[in-house]
Amino acid sequence: MIRKTAGGPSTAVRRAAPSIRDVAAAAGVSYQTVSRVLNGSPSVRADTRTAVLEAIETMGFRPNRSARALGLGRARAVTVVTSDTMLYGYASTLQGIEEAARAAGFAVGVRVIESDSADDVRQAADYVADPSAGAVVVIAFDPAGAKVLAALDDDVPAVAAIEASGRRDTGRVVICLDERVAAAQATEHLLALGHRTVHHVAIPSEDGSSGRQAGWRDALVRAGAPIPAVVPAGWDMAAAYAAGRRLAEDPLVTAVLCGNDDLALGVRRALYEQGRDVPGEVSVVGFDDIPGSAYWTPALTTVRMDFTGLGRACFEAAVAQLAGGPQPEVSLTAPCLVVRESTAPPRTKP
């Protein structure tokens, strides 16, 4: 399993890394000049600059980010606070942040929130209170994230990525995907197909009403359709599967909107095991458009979310806040319904 090193790094003499003063000595200039070259200052003569660059190259000099952060008072970094790194929405948002950060020369850190307990929330908030954390993006799709956001000191340059519900304003910059209208759109799609109503298997949310859930309810009340009790399923496919079993037994359910694609997979499997055809007997739609959903059998009707764009926008906003500048304009591609094979008119009109 593990292969020991023969004469690896630990035994090697660790020569001290060169600092800007070493480079300066080699180039015959002062350390400040090296610093200027490093920072692209215009007031350095061209030949001086090349001499310094050459010394940097030959000595293999790498600037020390810690020292720079210390001198600057803040780090050129962004740290992402999230309660999960693997769920599709979170991971894609993180990816968007990372891409933007790398392009801007920012380091990226990740701090996951263990749980939404007061203790864990405080630890996460403390963690990013350190200026070494740089700009902060908290992914507040869930209660844990929202709590951390609320627990943050006013002076930490943080922005939040949230879903679109009518969350009360916290006095912070927040950027959101407007999934509420998308959820309504998905629900209306089902209703338009002729379904009497649509059931909802929900992901966790702060006060039981995520943007997804709110949009679903919006569409139902607008259509005057009955509003079934929402079925909470956490993030867990197993829970969704269990919920699906129960739903499958009720001949009245012919359409179900799931809080995300994973949950859709769970209920679709439950339906399958009960011999309920999708979309023949019951239609199911997901949320997120995870990469696999187009390849399922049947391919999943779902709503596509621009998490990566959200991440990028969050990074830009967080950096702007760190710099004290004005907030940049953001333009996200709005969520949109992708109709595939898992939705159809109900077999028997009730």
Added chain:
Amino acid sequence: MIRKTAGGPSTAVRRAAPSIRDVAAAAGVSYQTVSRVLNGSPSVRADTRTAVLEAIETMGFRPNRSARALGLGRARAVTVVTSDTMLYGYASTLQGIEEAARAAGFAVGVRVIESDSADDVRQAADYVADPSAGAVVVIAFDPAGAKVLAALDDDVPAVAAIEASGRRDTGRVVICLDERVAAAQATEHLLALGHRTVHHVAIPSEDGSSGRQAGWRDALVRAGAPIPAVVPAGWDMAAAYAAGRRLAEDPLVTAVLCGNDDLALGVRRALYEQGRDVPGEVSVVGFDDIPGSAYWTPALTTVRMDFTGLGRACFEAAVAQLAGGPQPEVSLTAPCLVVRESTAPPRTKP
């Protein structure tokens, strides 16, 4: 989309964060004593310690990680170098590292490798040459990761997570999941079911022979079965789908081992569209056991990999290397085949 803040952080007077000297003054001790308390030094009287702790609490003091890293010469951090953050294997490994790092009080950074071009590889290697990066784990499942590993300076405390093929020794500590025997096991499962041979749709690998591919070949030669050309499919489900279309047209293919579960999804879909029943007409097995695969229809036979454990082990090893200590013993749970519904005996014995 974006909600501006009213009197947010940018306008707030940013009071200077207290330093250990401020805390020392408040507690009536020297800054060194505060440092000692922070580091859990035993040679501090109990009442002095509580006084300092109290001052820390009331002033809201948070130690500055950059300053600490600078003084120490290295950061209490680990940075993960990877070419992807969303693919299941990578994301789970990252998760394992993160969990272990958080438990140990280490910060975690992520640096993704844009491509395996010489330029991008060099940039990634340079990035982690900085002592601020702390310990380094490079996820070397693919060519890009392997190249970065090779490009690393000898004195950066890095370990690599790799797959189990007979990769030549680089003089570094590497930790691997032994997926080669697991791939052989999966292939043998198919063979034992009565299939004449097994086709392979492959993920990218450095020299065209990943551990998965090697194990597959091992089993085939041991069984004296014909060895079909491997079908490369990148990481892309669309490519796997295309490969599946071609495979579906050949009546001789009755079993296919896929490089990962995503690829399995793609070929399964292609098979479905061609009316080839799984597992009735062709068996398919995946690799990784992603969370959804148990809920597919049919549920996927696949091999479960302990990526999280791999990540944890990598963290421990990297920290040991950072500290110059001996390498810890690692015990990973070996990959194992999970037989579900997507494999069965061939319908017609050839």
Added chain:
DNA sequence: CACGCTATCGTGACCGGTCACACGCGCTCG
């Protein structure tokens, strides 16, 4: 009572960058 030892604590220098400022130089301008 002098001595040494330990426990506890404080002082100075340092890590590797940054900032603010001063300085020398050549030029323009009154």
Added chain:
DNA sequence: CGAGCGCGTGTGACCGGTCACGATAGCGTG
């Protein structure tokens, strides 16, 4: 021809922790 200015560059102090060392107090011992 000297004052003023801008360019290019160097010096000192500083960021907030760390280390190495020294100082002091309290104690036991011969």
